[in-house]
Amino acid sequence: MVFFDLPTDTPKERKEYAKFRKELLKDGFSMFQFPIYLRHCPSRENRNVHINRVKRIMPPKGHIGILSVTDKQFGMMEIFECRKKADGFIEPQQLELF
16 A cells, blocks of 8 residues: 655646556556555565555655555455445455466
């Protein structure tokens, strides 16, 4: 899970924000809630690869957090829409080749 608060005051900062967001999407992250992006990683090694990619693309300014949770922990999350319990986050289908 990557969550961030990046400055967007100048055209250069907006461009860096857009580039960071596009790189997250390109790396297989999907938006859960603005500005929280999720990506399923089947192993710790795979998780570390994606954490390092996020670290490489970080803009020079702003705050970025990276949080790892297990499938079980994520599955226990309760999600609500307008006080009504939602079905939960539907993970995008991901193809894995071995």
